[in-house]
Amino acid sequence: MILLxxxxxxxxxxxxxxxxxxxxxxxxxxVLNTATLFMAAGLGDAIILTTGEFNxxxxxxxxxxxxxxxxxxxxxxxxxxxxxxxxxxAAAVAVPAxxxxxxxxxxxxxxxxxxxxxxxxxxxxxxxxxxxxxxxxRGSYGNLLATPxxxxxxxxxxxxxxxxxxxxxxxxxxxxxxxxxLIYRTGYGKQLQITGISNEFAAYCGYSRKKIIYSSLIIxxxxxxxxxxxxxxxxxxxxxxxxxxxxxxxxxSCALIAASNPAAVIPSSLILSWIxxxxxxxxxxxNSGFDINLLIQGVMLACISIQYAGGMxxxxxxx
Amino acid sequence: xxxxxxxxxxxxxxxxxASFGALISEYAxxxxxxxxxxxxxxxxxxxxxxxxxKSPAAGCILSVVCSTAFILLFLTAVExxxxxxxxxxxxxxxxxxxxxxxxSAEIFGTRGVLTSPLFTFQAVPARYSxxxxxxxxxAAGIIFLFVTKRxxxxxxTGTNSDVLLSKGINVSRTRVLAGCLAAVYASCAGCILAxxxxxxxxxxxxxxxxxxxxxxxxGKRTSTGTIIAVAAMCxxxxxxxxLQNVLPHISTPLLLSFPYIVAxxxxxxxxxxxxxx
Numbered sequence: 001m002i003l004l005x006x007x008x009x010x011x012x013x014x015x016x017x018x019x020x021x022x023x024x025x026x027x028x029x030x031v032l033n034t035a036t037l038f039m040a041a042g043l044g045d046a047i048i049l050t051t052g053e054f055n056x057x058x059x060x061x062x063x064x065x066x067x068x069x070x071x072x073x074x075x076x077x078x079x080x081x082x083x084x085x086x087x088x089x090a091a092a093v094a095v096p097a098x099x100x101x102x103x104x105x106x107x108x109x110x111x112x113x114x115x116x117x118x119x120x121x122x123x124x125x126x127x128x129x130x131x132x133x134x135x136x137x138r139g140s141y142g143n144l145l146a147t148p149x150x151x152x153x154x155x156x157x158x159x160x161x162x163x164x165x166x167x168x169x170x171x172x173x174x175x176x177x178x179x180x181x182l183i184y185r186t187g188y189g190k191q192l193q194i195t196g197i198s199n200e201f202a203a204y205c206g207y208s209r210k211k212i213i214y215s216s217l218i219i220x221x222x223x224x225x226x227x228x229x230x231x232x233x234x235x236x237x238x239x240x241x242x243x244x245x246x247x248x249x250x251x252x253s254c255a256l257i258a259a260s261n262p263a264a265v266i267p268s269s270l271i272l273s274w275i276x277x278x279x280x281x282x283x284x285x286x287n288s289g290f291d292i293n294l295l296i297q298g299v300m301l302a303c304i305s306i307q308y309a310g311g312m313x314x315x316x317x318x319x
Numbered sequence: 320x321x322x323x324x325x326x327x328x329x330x331x332x333x334x335x336x337a338s339f340g341a342l343i344s345e346y347a348x349x350x351x352x353x354x355x356x357x358x359x360x361x362x363x364x365x366x367x368x369x370x371x372x373k374s375p376a377a378g379c380i381l382s383v384v385c386s387t388a389f390i391l392l393f394l395t396a397v398e399x400x401x402x403x404x405x406x407x408x409x410x411x412x413x414x415x416x417x418x419x420x421x422x423s424a425e426i427f428g429t430r431g432v433l434t435s436p437l438f439t440f441q442a443v444p445a446r447y448s449x450x451x452x453x454x455x456x457x458a459a460g461i462i463f464l465f466v467t468k469r470x471x472x473x474x475x476t477g478t479n480s481d482v483l484l485s486k487g488i489n490v491s492r493t494r495v496l497a498g499c500l501a502a503v504y505a506s507c508a509g510c511i512l513a514x515x516x517x518x519x520x521x522x523x524x525x526x527x528x529x530x531x532x533x534x535x536x537x538g539k540r541t542s543t544g545t546i547i548a549v550a551a552m553c554x555x556x557x558x559x560x561x562l563q564n565v566l567p568h569i570s571t572p573l574l575l576s577f578p579y580i581v582a583x584x585x586x587x588x589x590x591x592x593x594x595x596x
Contacts (some may be wrong), residue, residue, distance in 0.1 A: 054405075102583075112586050113350075115405075116532055120586075123526050124579035131573035251411065256406065295421065298414030305397075305406035 010073040010257040013286050020285075027277060029163020033235060035273035036165075036172035037212040037227050041251030042258070042265040043172075043179045044223030048216050049260035050183055052196040055220045057103070058248030060122025061096035063239075065228025067129045068095040070239035071137060073232075085233070088154070092229035093222040099125060100221025104214045114217070122248075133241050146240035147185070156234040166234030175223070179262030192216060196260075216236045248296060250276065256304045272300070321558070329446045331553035332453035333508040333515075334360075337531035338538075338545050340504030341458050343464065347497030348477030349404055353390065354505040355528025356412035359521075361386040361509030363419045363433075366519035367426060370437045375514070378438075383506045390502035394495045412528075419521070433519040440517050449511040456507060460500070461542055473497045504519050505531075526579065533582040537589055548585065555581035 020029040041058055055061075068091040076084040104201045106112040115245050130145075139148035156168040160225070183189035195202040196214050202209060232239050254272050258264035276293055283292045337354055344351035348390045368385075369378025397407045420430045427433055464470035472493045475483055480490045505528065514522050534552060538544025559577035565568055 106583075106586055110586055110589065112536060116529070116536060117583070117586065119529055120533060120582050122581050123529065124576040124583060127572040127575035131570040131576075134572060135570055249409075292417075294413060295417035298410050298417050301410035301413060302402075302407060305402040305404075305410055306400050 009286055010088050013282050016285060017282045020281050021274055021278045025160055026163045027281060028164035029158075029160035031270070031274050031277045032160070033163060033165040034277060035269040036169035037231055037235070037247060038251050038254045038267055038269035038273055039172035039176050040227040040230060041224050041247060042254035042269055043176050043262050044220040044227070045252045045255035045260050046258060046265055047179065047183070047192070047223070048114075048220040049255055050189075050192045050196045051212055051216045052199075053213070053216070054252075055100065055103075055116045055118045055217065055224075056248075056252075057099060057118030057122030057221075057223050058251055059244045059246075060125040060248075061099055061221050061224035062228045062231070062247055063244040064095045064099060064125055065092040065225030066232045066239045066243060067093050067133070067137075067147070067228070068225070069229045069232045070147040070150060073154050074137075074148050077151060084154050088233070089226075089229055092225045092232075094225070096221040096225035096228070097218045098221070100217040101214070103313075104217045107213060108210060114213070118217075126244075130241055133239065135319055139238065144240065146238045149238045150233065154233065155237050164235045168230050168234040172230065173266050175226070176262045176266050179265075183262060188215075199227040224248070224251075245275075246293065246297070251300075253297070253300055253304060256301075275300075321442050327550065327557045329450050330557055331549050333511045334449045334527055334530060334534065334545065334553060335457055335549045336453050336508040336511070338388045338498045338534040338549050339460050339542070340501035340508070341528075341531040341535045342540065342542060342545050343473060343497050343504070344501040345494060345540055346464070346477050347494045348475045348480070348570060349494060349498065350408075350532060351498070351501045351505075352408035352528075352532070353411045353498075354531055355526065356408075356415035357390060357502050357505040357522050358369050358509040358512065358524035358528055359387050359419055360389070360415040361506030362513040363423065363509075363519050364506075365510040365513045366386065366433055366435075366438055367422065368384035370435045373437055375438075375440070379507075379510045379514075382510055383503060386509070387499050387502045391495065391499050394498040398491045398495060401548050402540065403415070416522070423519075423521075424544070430521065431455075432521070434517070438513075438517060438519075440514050442515075445517075452507070453511065456504065457546075460504065463500075469496070473500075508521070525575070530578055532581055533586065537582075537585050551585060552578060552581055555585075 021031050041062060044061075045055060045058065045280060069088040072088040072091040073084055076087050079087070100118065102121055103112075103114050103117040106117045107114050134145055137147050139146055152223055156166040158164060158166050181189075183192060191202065191205075191207045194205060195207060195209060199209060202212070228244070229237075231243060236243060250272055251269075254265055254268045257268040257272070275296060279292050279296050324489060337358060341351045341354055364382035364385050365378050367378075368381040369375050372378060372381070393407070393411055396402070397404050399403065423430045423433065428522075464474060472483060472488055473496065476490055476493045476497065483490050483493065496546075508527065509524070513519050516523070534548040535545050537548035538546070556578050559574055559581070562577075563571075
């Protein structure tokens with residue numbers, strides 16, 4: 001529909017959109033790579049959505065995770081690669097988790113809306129990281145606003161050259177399966193689900209809402225940080241200004257389409273990644289001149305909003 | 320000192336309007352997440368209509384009318400299909416950015432910054448006139464909310480909608496009315512931002528819609544509280560903007576994060592615990 005409106009070569013553009021991403025190793029790898037980034041961040045969103053809350057700070061958390069990883073990898077150049085990677089991973093997980101922790105703290109102390117504070121904290125962090133990348137931590141690559149490239153020994157190799165798909169990307173589906181196990185097969189997961197369905201019933205069961213909010217937000221922030229880590233060590237090999245762009249909202253869409261089921265985040269991420277990569281390809285090949293991805297994102301989220309409300313009605317009816 | 324206070328007041332006009340719009344919607348029981356998107360859309364429409372009609376007044380009026388009509392359609396659709404209002408509003412924020420990008424590319428051949436000799440305003444008169452307009456609109460809004468029957472309905476919708484139902488008043492329609500009023504205020508804020516810059520810049524709102532929601536939260540969902548919160552946030556923004564005079568090496572992107580940092584600090588230091596969510 002969108003192609004019909006915006007493209008003068010509607011049919012060739014539509015055909016290219018549907019099949020183009022599977023005709024070359026580069027685009028196929030790009031689809032899979034983007035999907036794995038969506039999976040890791042989408043899992044973070046799925047966990048917090050299970051409790052009935054929203055984490056709108058995904059973009060800032062991904063950026064903070066990636067930036068922390070890049071900086072630690074550059075600062076630990078003299079250490080063995082495994083130690084260096086371990087430190088970078090810890091930093092990538094800790095910084096966004098702290099950002100999310102602040103939201104949990106504001107919720108507990110001030111009853112501040114989590115969706116508002118996660119967004120505000122993320123919006124404050126993004127320009128701050130931009131300023132650090134443009135200033136003190138900038139590498140010397142002409143006009144490129146990025147931290148210095150990480151050394152060869154800490155890069156996860158690409159497995160479908162020339163695409164950016166790397167070995168570490170394979171960890172994202174595994175994380176989703178672990179997430180599924182956590183939510184549907186553990187007592188903690190049951191607590192998350194019951195809190196999401198009814199706060200009152202969770203309190204009646206003796207679950208601590210405070211503990212659930214803190215833990216789920218920290219896990220959500222950490223998973224967004226892991227997304228940043230994967231992006232820096234497997235895709236870009238540097239933290240460039242704005243690499244997170246759109247990733248947070250797309251991951252949220254994946255989690256919503258998957259109805260916050262971590263296992264379903266895998267196919268929803270693959271589908272959305274295919275749509276966005278194809279849209280990018282069509283936009284480039286047919287010179288659409290405007291942000292087609294933004295339009296698709298908006299339409300997609302609008303459709304989800306209807307489906308989501310329908311799903312909630314369905315759940316309520318069954319409960 | 321008078322200059323500083325005046326500058327803070329001038330700076331507060333767009334946020335004051337956006338926050339008041341958010342407050343009206345909050346009274347009706349809906350968080351106006353769409354405000355950020357409407358500020359961007361209306362700023363673009365204000366520029367586009369002004370250039371096309373060669374009249375700033377027509378540009379502003381058409382921008383407010385079109386943005387409000389857009390929100391009317393959106394809210395009616397949300398109510399009709401029972402969509403999740405929060406997600407639908409997020410979609411609208413993203414969608415409005417795409418519409419601006421599409422229209423800008425189609426009409427002006429670029430999706431970047433838009434400037435035109437037909438959209439140039441003198442800084443001082445623009446500042447005074449927009450501030451006065453913002454004050455009048457806010458005062459009118461307060462009178463509407465607290466003096467008229469429709470205003471009373473809106474205030475009841477969020478807390479005791481059953482009372483309205485028992486009186487045979489359509490709650491859904493009252494909610495749509497509140498949303499449309501929020502859109503009127505948000506689009507006025509968008510026009511002010513564009514007029515003050517004498518241009519349209521993509522993502523001109525730079526998160527003002529979200530800061531408006533923060534102001535409503537800080538003001539504990541009261542009109543006086545919201546106005547005080549807006550003044551505090553704008554005072555902090557003013558001092559942050561002037562920080563470059565004292566610390567010339569401070570980077571510009573860092574200054575962009577100041578309004579958000581201030582909002583977070585204010586939420587943190589605000590006495591007491593906010594009720595509701």
